[in-house]
Amino acid sequence: MRLYNGGLIITGIVVFLALATFPFYYNIGKANAKPDIKLEPAIKMSEERYGKKQCVEPKEWIRREHMVLLNHWRDAVVRDENRGYLSTDTGTRFNMSLQNECMQCHSSKKNFCDQCHNYMAVKPFCWDCHIAPTEKEEARS
Amino acid sequence: MKVLVSFFAVLVLALVAYAGVEAANLQYLFGVIIPYAAFVTFLAGVVFRILKWGSSPVPFRIPTTCGQQKTLPWIKSSKLENPSGLLGVIARMALEVLFFRSLFRNLRTQLSDGPRLAYGEAKWLWLAGLAFHWSFLIILLRHLRFFMEKVPLPITMIEALDSFLQLGAPLLYMTDVVLLLAVTYLFIRRVGIPQLRYISLINDYFPLFLILGIAVTGVLMRYFFKVDVVGAKMLAMSLISLKPALPEVQIGALFYTHLFLLSVLFAYFPFSKLTHMAGVFLSPTRNMANNSRAKRHVNPWNYPVHVHTYQEYEDDFREKMKGAGLPVEKE
Numbered sequence: 265m266r267l268y269n270g271g272l273i274i275t276g277i278v279v280f281l282a283l284a285t286f287p288f289y290y291n292i293g294k295a296n297a298k299p300d301i302k303l304e305p306a307i308k309m310s311e312e313r314y315g316k317k318q319c320v321e322p323k324e325w326i327r328r329e330h331m332v333l334l335n336h337w338r339d340a341v342v343r344d345e346n347r348g349y350l351s352t353d354t355g356t357r358f359n360m361s362l363q364n365e366c367m368q369c370h371s372s373k374k375n376f377c378d379q380c381h382n383y384m385a386v387k388p389f390c391w392d393c394h395i396a397p398t399e400k401e402e403a404r405s
Numbered sequence: 406m407k408v409l410v411s412f413f414a415v416l417v418l419a420l421v422a423y424a425g426v427e428a429a430n431l432q433y434l435f436g437v438i439i440p441y442a443a444f445v446t447f448l449a450g451v452v453f454r455i456l457k458w459g460s461s462p463v464p465f466r467i468p469t470t471c472g473q474q475k476t477l478p479w480i481k482s483s484k485l486e487n488p489s490g491l492l493g494v495i496a497r498m499a500l501e502v503l504f505f506r507s508l509f510r511n512l513r514t515q516l517s518d519g520p521r522l523a524y525g526e527a528k529w530l531w532l533a534g535l536a537f538h539w540s541f542l543i544i545l546l547r548h549l550r551f552f553m554e555k556v557p558l559p560i561t562m563i564e565a566l567d568s569f570l571q572l573g574a575p576l577l578y579m580t581d582v583v584l585l586l587a588v589t590y591l592f593i594r595r596v597g598i599p600q601l602r603y604i605s606l607i608n609d610y611f612p613l614f615l616i617l618g619i620a621v622t623g624v625l626m627r628y629f630f631k632v633d634v635v636g637a638k639m640l641a642m643s644l645i646s647l648k649p650a651l652p653e654v655q656i657g658a659l660f661y662t663h664l665f666l667l668s669v670l671f672a673y674f675p676f677s678k679l680t681h682m683a684g685v686f687l688s689p690t691r692n693m694a695n696n697s698r699a700k701r702h703v704n705p706w707n708y709p710v711h712v713h714t715y716q717e718y719e720d721d722f723r724e725k726m727k728g729a730g731l732p733v734e735k736e
């Protein structure tokens with residue numbers, strides 16, 4: 265096989281391969297950090313309240329759908345003035361509130377929400393207005 | 406018919422992946438083996454294609470031009486429409502790839518009674534094509550967040566801009582809407598215009614449905630039937646660090662469907678019209694400078710013909726020519 269304008273063709277191929285495999289070499293040597301969420305305070309709270317290691321809804325569901333739940337809570341409170349939410353799982357009544365419910369159990373934003381969100385590079389803008397719980401000293405170490 | 410075959414082909418592919426994961430637990434097959442195989446096919450296929458194109462000689466200068474060629478210094482030449490050097494070619498190619506300038510000039514031709522020929526503007530194809538390609542690119546760039554440990558600023562900026570309407574949670578991406586609308590328009594156009602439908606093949610409908618399928622599964626799993634996105638990223642990171650491992654959490658069958666349709670797209674890419682991604686850079690009507698009056702281009706496959714010039718002829722027969730009274734150039 266004879267190449268015409270071989271220099272340009274090879275350059276093009278190199279550029280294509282470099283772009284297409286970019287993620288493969290970009291991550292070489294970077295520690296493969298995984299989200300490291302701390303659940304102890306939340307588990308204690310939930311066990312005190314309804315004797316079960318359980319979030320508002322089952323874990324599988326809350327992991328995937330928590331933003332939808334929060335959106336629903338927000339609309340219910342702000343639009344319909346409805347602050348009561350019954351868990352479909354445990355039947356417990358929850359106060360539909362980001363600061364006064366989620367963050368009561370998950371008392372550290374840094375060790376919980378941020379762990380996943382930083383990993384996924386999502387930055388919920390909720391905290392522009394809502395106040396995150398103050399991070400305790402022990403949580404930081 | 407061709408539409409239905411393509412549609413059901415994509416549907417069956419999607420169902421195979423969905424059922425394979427849901428019923429047969431083939432996560433490793435659809436999450437690791439097939440994506441790797443598809444990606445290697447994609448790379449090798451595109452390189453093979455480029456090499457094949459590169460080995461075809463293009464003996465003539467055949468750029469399509471629509472401006473004054475470079476000639477005498479006092480005649481204004483059109484550097485972009487009629488490039489005379491590499492720089493002009495690169496500039497024209499870049500604008501073509503980024504903004505589809507030649508498609509912008511697309512006209513509609515109509516023969517009406519009379520007989521009268523009429524030309525009109527036809528910008529919708531350009532608009533939808535551009536909207537489709539740009540949103541596809543932005544979605545692809547946004548997806549880099551699945552493939553990077555620390556997502557760099559440009560990617561997060563694209564993401565922030567794309568979601569700046571701040572609708573709902575998770576936030577609505579504008580490009581998702583634009584992509585779906587544009588692909589739908591491109592499909593409707595293909596089946597709606599009779600002439601276009603006549604020349605359309607399965608190879609035209611299949612990629613359309615495939616891309617639509619990828620976009621629809623993506624949109625479904627972001628906004629409607631959620632998957633475990635953290636798990637998806639763990640799988641993606643393990644794939645690109647060449648240590649494939651399924652995450653402990655269940656990601657969701659929809660994710661594997663998305664990934665499988667994408668693998669099909671990647672594997673199909675080099676062998677279909679989609680290679681225009683590489684081909685556009687190798688189209689001789691666009692990648693050549695129009696310099697045939699300034700430079701001599703020799704056909705590379707010219708056979709070395711033995712020529713016998715007039716001078717040699719005269720040398721051979723000079724005496725005889727003189728004898729016959731014929732004029733000769735050299736005495």
Ligand code: HEM
Nearest residue numbers: 544545548551578581619620623624626627634637641667
């Ligand atoms: C040609 C390439 C691809 C296209 C066109 C595409 C298209 C889409 C679209 C339109 C969405 C909707 C949400 C969004 O725009 O972010 C989406 C979501 C998603 N895609 Fe893709 N995708 C592609 C490749 C991939 C790959 C390689 C992966 C493997 C990790 C992947 C995993 C996902 C996941 C996990 C979601 C859900 C994201 C979320 O919920 O935020 N996609 N995709």
